[in-house]
Amino acid sequence: MPSRITFPFLALVVVAAAAALFPTSYSQQPAAPQPRDDDRSQDHPDRVVLLVALSSIHASSDETTGSIRLAGFYISCGSAKDLQAGSIKWVRDEGFTAVGNASTIDRPNLLPMLATLRYFPDATARKYCYQLPVVKGTRYLVRTTYFYGGFDGGKDPPVFDQIIDGTRWSAVNTTDNYRRGMSTYFEIVVEGQGRTMSVCLARRPETKSSPFISALEVIDLEDSMYNTTDYERYAMSTVARSRFGSKGEIVSYPDDQYNRYWAPFADANPAVESHSSISPDDFWNQPPPKALKAGVTTSRGKNLTVQWPPAELPAATYYVALYFQDPRTASPYSWRVFDVAVNGQVFFRGLNASATGVMVYSNMMQLSGKTEILLTPNATSPVGPLINAGEIYQIVPLGGKTATKDVVAMGDLARSLKNPPPDWAGDPCLPPLLSWTGVVCSPGSPVRVLSLDLKNHGLSGSLPDSIGNLTGMQTINLSGNKLSGSIPDLGSMHTLTVLYLNNNNLTGKIPDGLKNKPGLDLRRSQFNDEGRGQKGGKVIGSYWCLTLMYES
Secondary structure, eight states: OOEEEEEOSSEEEEEEOOOOOOOOEEEEOSSOOOOOOOOOOOOOOOOOOEEEEEEEBOOOOOTTTOOOOOSEEEEETTOSSOEEETTEEEEEOBTTBSOOEEEEOOOTTOOGGGSEEEEOOOTTOSOEEEEEEOOTTOEEEEEEEEOOTTTTSOSSOOOEEEEETTEEEEEEOOHHHHHTTOEEEEEEEEEOOSSEEEEEEEEOTTOOSOOEESEEEEEEOOTTTTTTSOTTTEEEEEEEEEEETOOSOBBOTTTSTTOOOBEEEOOSSOEEEOOSOOOGGGSTTOOOGGGGSEEEEOOTTOOEEEEOSSSOEEEEEEEEEEEEOOOSOSSTTOOOEEEEEETTEEEEEEEEOOSSOEEEEEEEEEEEESOEEEEEEOTTOSSOOEEOEEEEEEEEEOOOOBOHHHHHHHHHHHHHBSSOOTTOSSOSSOSTTOOOTTEEEOSSSSBOEEEEEOTTSOOEEOOOGGGGGOTTOOEEEOOSSEEEEOOOOOTTOTTOOEEEOOSSEEOEEOOHHHHTOTTEEEEOOOOOTTOOSEETTEEOSTTOOOEEEEOO
16 A cells, blocks of 8 residues: 655645565665565455654755755646746656646635645546656656645545556545645656656546646655665555654655655654764665654563554555664664564564664565564663664555557657647556557556547548557457548458448558558548549558458
8 A cells, every 4th residue: 555645834744655575685774785576475455544743844955055856847737837846857748648627725824835735626536647758677756745725615635546657556535634734745666668757647446636736756766775675566655754753844855865754753762863974875765864863662682672663554565674773872882682573473683773874675575454663682782772763665556567569659659749648648458457548458568559440530630650569459440530741551350350430631652562452442432523543552541441351
């Protein structure tokens, strides 16, 4: 289950969601260990919602370097202009989506990125997508933000789904948070699968009004961060990210150069402040020093027990990372050794938490119910155990993959049409039942486009040559539109059985690949009363009709 991080206008509450699995734990000393592949299969995890109260968000500017643009995209949805919030520049969503309407939230003291939104009233569309350029193989932290604000005059916000690159990510239900005056954030770590990444919204059967979105962030991560997950099969949805022994503000950018939110977490255990220098480069995943400046501890010889996250989790699959750093000034004596267990299972034995710091993790971990971290000191350790910070992510199975050449060809077709259907963005086939309007796809992997039917859809534009790369296509019906230009060569569509292009403005010669296709019946339309039609293998005028089918 994905995390939901919620802000009031300036204050913040994290709502997390979860799932889990459990192989081996790993330690990351200053020299980062090699990632390990874990190819265990898993069922789709159940969902849960966790609630952790936080304080106000920290968004100070960097006085020494000035405003530094983070690598990635910070999009203020529905905004008419670019915005500056602290040291982050938010850009308007023009060019990232072609559908929806903008609305303004008329409330005082709103953060700038919450003061506008984009909503999607067209109930005929199967999904509404943002598309962003990415680099294949690069890892990204994606964050979506929702603040309803009663933009449509309703009392409660609608419930709908969010989708990333064809995978159903989660339901978006912000009702409880909105009633408390809070906005809601979701986070997921994914890898670029191609040249673009899509983040889409879709209606559910119970959706009563227009889906909406306030902000969208896509932040570049370093290759070494969170690199033990097989991102061709999974994504990681944030459940919790906390700095222990802390109160007050959330730590984010510029303290965290990747703008991750580190929420304060305090319990009944004694808190301790660090007096040693901390470098993010000494830790895998590069946590900011400020997230490790405090911790929870106990006396020498005693066990340290931490219930975190505080809410119960259902059985599901997680990535868990725990961070430790001895707070004393670096010296030959600034070390402590202890064993780490989670829910009674050994997580790591003989962990040496020095002033330099150490991180241990499990990339596929099964948890259920309350999560208890137990630190048991070594008999010779001069001081008690401690823990400084932790992260938990749900392992989310990806929902399949559409053949790359089909994605590219359908994207080319969408760009060649001047007025494609409003849901023609994102993955053309996935998730299942949410393919593009008029598109039917195959099951299995890779998914293929089988049929295209946009008869009498009012389309204008042309047909790109790359449509011939849809080699799984069986039927095409684009009749009754205003398409112009020539007919591309469809000879490579060996499974094509029916092609309707009648009543368009197509011109030029019929490609030899169609005329000479064995076993096909090439039929001509009747001349209209002006005598226009097909002559000499050429298409003339708007009344030309081509029907292509296998003879029985």
